[in-house]
Amino acid sequence: MAGKTLYDKLWDAHLVKERDDGTALIYIDRQLVHEVTSPQAFEGLRLAGRKPWRTTANIATPDHNVPTVYAERSAGVAGIKDEVSRIQVKTLDDNCEEFGITEFSINDERQGIVHVVGPEQGATLPGMTVVCGDSHTATHGALGALAHGIGTSEVEHVLATQCLIQKKSKNMLVRVDGQLGKGVTAKDVVLAVIGKIGTAGGTGYAIEFGGEVIRKLSMEGRMTICNMAIEAGARVGMVAVDQTTLDYVKGRPFAPNEAEWEQAVAYWNTLHSDSDAVFDSVVELNGAEIQPQVTWGTSPEMVLPVGSTVPSPEDFADAASRSACERALSYMGLKAGQAITDIKLDRVFIGSCTNSRIEDLREAAAVVKGRKVAASLKEALVVPGSGLVKKQAEAEGLDRIFLEAGLQWREPGCSMCLAMNADKLGAGEHCASTSNRNFEGRQGFGGRTHLVSPAMAAAAAVTGHFVDVRELI
Amino acid sequence: MKAFTTLDGVVAPMDRANVDTDMIIPKQFLKSIKRSGFGPNLFDELRYLDEGQPGQDCSGRPLNPDFPLNFPRYAGASVLLARENFGCGSSREHAPWALEDYGFRCVIAPSFADIFFNNCFKNGVLPIVLPADVVDGLFKAVYDNEGYRLVVDLAEQKIRRPDGSEIGFEVDAFRKHCLLNGLDDIGLTLQDADAIAEFEQQWQKKSPWLFRAHSA
Ligand code: SF4
Numbered sequence: 001m002a003g004k005t006l007y008d009k010l011w012d013a014h015l016v017k018e019r020d021d022g023t024a025l026i027y028i029d030r031q032l033v034h035e036v037t038s039p040q041a042f043e044g045l046r047l048a049g050r051k052p053w054r055t056t057a058n059i060a061t062p063d064h065n066v067p068t069v070y071a072e073r074s075a076g077v078a079g080i081k082d083e084v085s086r087i088q089v090k091t092l093d094d095n096c097e098e099f100g101i102t103e104f105s106i107n108d109e110r111q112g113i114v115h116v117v118g119p120e121q122g123a124t125l126p127g128m129t130v131v132c133g134d135s136h137t138a139t140h141g142a143l144g145a146l147a148h149g150i151g152t153s154e155v156e157h158v159l160a161t162q163c164l165i166q167k168k169s170k171n172m173l174v175r176v177d178g179q180l181g182k183g184v185t186a187k188d189v190v191l192a193v194i195g196k197i198g199t200a201g202g203t204g205y206a207i208e209f210g211g212e213v214i215r216k217l218s219m220e221g222r223m224t225i226c227n228m229a230i231e232a233g234a235r236v237g238m239v240a241v242d243q244t245t246l247d248y249v250k251g252r253p254f255a256p257n258e259a260e261w262e263q264a265v266a267y268w269n270t271l272h273s274d275s276d277a278v279f280d281s282v283v284e285l286n287g288a289e290i291q292p293q294v295t296w297g298t299s300p301e302m303v304l305p306v307g308s309t310v311p312s313p314e315d316f317a318d319a320a321s322r323s324a325c326e327r328a329l330s331y332m333g334l335k336a337g338q339a340i341t342d343i344k345l346d347r348v349f350i351g352s353c354t355n356s357r358i359e360d361l362r363e364a365a366a367v368v369k370g371r372k373v374a375a376s377l378k379e380a381l382v383v384p385g386s387g388l389v390k391k392q393a394e395a396e397g398l399d400r401i402f403l404e405a406g407l408q409w410r411e412p413g414c415s416m417c418l419a420m421n422a423d424k425l426g427a428g429e430h431c432a433s434t435s436n437r438n439f440e441g442r443q444g445f446g447g448r449t450h451l452v453s454p455a456m457a458a459a460a461a462v463t464g465h466f467v468d469v470r471e472l473i
Numbered sequence: 474m475k476a477f478t479t480l481d482g483v484v485a486p487m488d489r490a491n492v493d494t495d496m497i498i499p500k501q502f503l504k505s506i507k508r509s510g511f512g513p514n515l516f517d518e519l520r521y522l523d524e525g526q527p528g529q530d531c532s533g534r535p536l537n538p539d540f541p542l543n544f545p546r547y548a549g550a551s552v553l554l555a556r557e558n559f560g561c562g563s564s565r566e567h568a569p570w571a572l573e574d575y576g577f578r579c580v581i582a583p584s585f586a587d588i589f590f591n592n593c594f595k596n597g598v599l600p601i602v603l604p605a606d607v608v609d610g611l612f613k614a615v616y617d618n619e620g621y622r623l624v625v626d627l628a629e630q631k632i633r634r635p636d637g638s639e640i641g642f643e644v645d646a647f648r649k650h651c652l653l654n655g656l657d658d659i660g661l662t663l664q665d666a667d668a669i670a671e672f673e674q675q676w677q678k679k680s681p682w683l684f685r686a687h688s689a
Pocket of ligand 1: 136
């Protein structure tokens with residue numbers, strides 16, 4: 001019999017029961033809760049007179065709707081100007097209090113984007129099943145966990161039963177071998193993967209990322225990659241546990257204590273695909289060939305190396321791609337054949353659960369240091385992923401570097417990633433963004449998003465247009 | 474979830490094809506933090522003459538006098554009679570929430586959109602597919618007879634007309650079981666509560682660090 005993949009192992013370890021209709025009950029170790037997708041789930045519990053199955057399995061923090069401007073933020077929940085947002089954040093506070101769920105509330109230094117907070121606290125650990133009412137939950141797979149996003153009914157289901165009804169996915173291995181060049185980062189790797197397999201390439205699969213490039217990445221880089229598995233169509237992205245994982249986890253607040261550490265590590269060291277495991281699909285990339293990436297269209301698969309020109313509908317073989325290209329060019333206000341480096345920017349956003357961790361901020365700061373934001377830009381935002389990331393960055397003086405260069409230094413939250421709060425693009429504005437979705441209207445009605453790495457966003461901020469960051473470092 | 478056994482109710486007509494979920498509950502109401510309370514905004518754009526806002530008291534809003542649900546003869550209706558492809562468009566679960574909250578427990582149509590059809594069962598609403606000519610006949614009966622009622626018997630899979638004649642209907646055995654017993658997904662999963670508890674115990678022995686209450 002063939003060996004097991006990492007996904008098989010995590011699945012089997014959490015299998016409570018297989019059902020006749022081909023679905024299975026999977027036990028959930030950790031649920032992360034935020035203000036937008038939880039209120040109906042809590043109300044459902046109340047209406048049915050149910051209690052959470054295991055209260056301590058849940059951890060909450062508000063992120064999507066919180067303001068990022070200090071003045072508005074400092075007054076806490078009551079200070080949130082938008083009424084709908086205020087009610088949602090307040091409701092999360094109330095629900096957590098009523099049901100006894102640990103919450104890092106708006107001005108707690110541990111507050112932040114759920115997917116930054118979980119690993120940072122050690123609240124998401126290797127070998128766990130992790131869910132959250134948010135599609136970017138795949139992020140936590142970087143720790144060797146089985147993690148994916150769920151809907152509101154499922155949030156309630158997990159609260160009430162500690163289980164989820166699931167159908168098993170197929171196994172896909174994305175192997176990135178070789179060495180990354182200077183200035184090429186985890187974000188470029190995942191964008192290149194999506195460019196290669198397309199936004200539906202991973203549909204029906206759980207993706208394990210492996211190969212030399214992935215092994216050499218830091219935990220934060222691995223999180224960036226797993227974060228965008230969903231943009232490749234897969235609900236799950238994972239990386240096997242290794243020494244990098246163990247070093248990252250050790251000493252975090254929710255990590256196993258001294259007495260349990262050895263036992264945990266012994267188990268975690270089994271969390272990799274067996275050498276004779278069989279994948280249903282294998283995709284290979286050569287790390288040395290990956291260039292800094294920029295998305296030009298309205299889907300993450302519409303991505304090219306920075307030195308390219310914007311494609312023309314004729315470049316595509318099938319009619320559907322041709323018309324998608326036409327629509328994207330018209331929405332983005334771009335001309336076929338235009339150099340990507342000629343795209344002028346109005347705003348820059350450095351943040352989101354993809355790229356708002358300390359290493360991302362260091363990368364960006366290294367580029368802007370001693371430079372100034374281009375005068376043509378309306379705004380350049382740096383939004384740290386959590387209060388602790390912010391504190392660390394300030395301890396390292398990164399905030400000063402950003403402020404001196406003319407970028408804004410904000411309070412933690414999702415911010416302009418989805419523009420639910422006041423941070424948005426105006427219609428027609430181009431934004432170099434380190435987030436994960438460039439859909440029409442995602443960052444504001446009519447806004448035009450280009451997805452890039454933090455270093456590329458920083459380079460764009462100081463030049464006012466896209467530029468190959470390797471020319472600046 | 475409320476169980477569904479038999480329903481004896483007034484029938485209201487929704488006489489148009491392709492009623493989408495945005496028509497059933499417009500997008501501004503998705504900002505709500507609630508799952509209940511959508512009833513007053515069911516078919517909001519058809520039902521009222523002004524634009525509805527979340528959280529607003531609807532009792533003073535101008536009603537559209539031409540919209541059937543506003544006719545006194547359909548007051549208190551619990552069966553909705555509809556046309557082809559009912560519930561198409563966005564997958565929002567708010568659509569069945571709104572129907573249920575308004576008081577509809579059964580929707581009869583020649584066809585439904587797939588996701589909506591599934592969402593109904595999750596929320597205690599029985600969608601019934603009947604042949605187009607039978608649905609036509611029911612529309613005629615509803616228009617011709619004020620206070621026209623139907624009895625929907627799920628166990629027997631029969632709809633009884635006031636004259637005693639019956640119409641049979643199909644329903645998936647598993648979903649029927651869930652509706653009859655008021656089992657939502659959660660209720661169903663909780664039937665396996667013992668298995669979950671036992672798994673949890675074993676798992677805790679193997680991975681005790683996952684079960685420590687944290688010091689927040
Ligand atoms: S940062 Fe963006 S993608 Fe991530 S959780 Fe927030 S809104 Fe979603």
